[in-house]
Amino acid sequence: MKLALCDDNAQDLCRMAELAAQYDPNMEIFSFSSAEALYESTLDFDAVLLDIEMDGPNGYEIALRMAQEENHPVIIFVTNSAAYAVRGYGLALRYLLKPLRIETISEALDAVKQELRSNRLTVTLDGISHVLKVQDIRYAEVQRHQIMLYTADGCLSFRGALKDLVSQLPGRWFAAPHQSYVVNLLYVRSASKTELVLTDGTRIPISRRRQQEFLHSFHRFLGVYQ
Numbered sequence: 502m503k504l505a506l507c508d509d510n511a512q513d514l515c516r517m518a519e520l521a522a523q524y525d526p527n528m529e530i531f532s533f534s535s536a537e538a539l540y541e542s543t544l545d546f547d548a549v550l551l552d553i554e555m556d557g558p559n560g561y562e563i564a565l566r567m568a569q570e571e572n573h574p575v576i577i578f579v580t581n582s583a584a585y586a587v588r589g590y591g592l593a594l595r596y597l598l599k600p601l602r603i604e605t606i607s608e609a610l611d612a613v614k615q616e617l618r619s620n621r622l623t624v625t626l627d628g629i630s631h632v633l634k635v636q637d638i639r640y641a642e643v644q645r646h647q648i649m650l651y652t653a654d655g656c657l658s659f660r661g662a663l664k665d666l667v668s669q670l671p672g673r674w675f676a677a678p679h680q681s682y683v684v685n686l687l688y689v690r691s692a693s694k695t696e697l698v699l700t701d702g703t704r705i706p707i708s709r710r711r712q713q714e715f716l717h718s719f720h721r722f723l724g725v726y727q
Contacts, residue, residue: 505532507549513579564593592722620636622669642682643663
């Protein structure tokens with residue numbers, strides 16, 4: 502696993518590196534003293550331990566940029582305050598409170614490994630199995646027991662129940678605005694009480710029954726807890 506560490510506090514960054522190396526001496530570890538330096542790196546990381554409270558751009562802002570990329574890393578936020586755990590819900594797999602301990606680092610990196618293994622969705626179409634990256638899925642719609650799965654590369658259609666598909670998708674990224682739809686919140690550009698618009702301009706209805714639950718999930722994902 503290739504791991505990036507980012508903290509503008511030199512002592513905290515060093516401690517993070519020591520604990521990560523203790524967890525797995527063979528892991529590739531790269532350290533950055535600013536969020537901007539991390540974002541500008543040309544390396545591809547499997548995971549990032551990212552301090553939230555840095556001078557601009559801060560960790561949350563860089564995590565939001567990363568989430569829009571095709572192959573973004575799993576993000577673990579590191580913070581001095583539990584109050585920051587609300588901000589960035591959906592972006593981070595875990596939140597770690599300082600001072601860090603080997604137990605918390607180990608649990609977080611174990612979760613990262615599990616997340617990396619489950620970051621694939623397999624669907625069968627005409628006897629052929631298609632393996633998709635979860636982050637490439639924009640939304641899914643059910644029509645007469647057929648699931649229309651829209652991805653960055655096009656659309657796949659197969660028989661199935663939407664609830665079965667939803668059970669295979671990470672809940673922190675996906676939400677259902679309507680009984681016939683599930684959307685990847687990474688691709689939502691805007692949302693009103695009755696409709697959401699994706700980044701490609703697709704408009705999807707928000708049903709009255711799902712309105713409160715969906716908007717709550719969307720706001721938590723954006724870090725705007727209401």
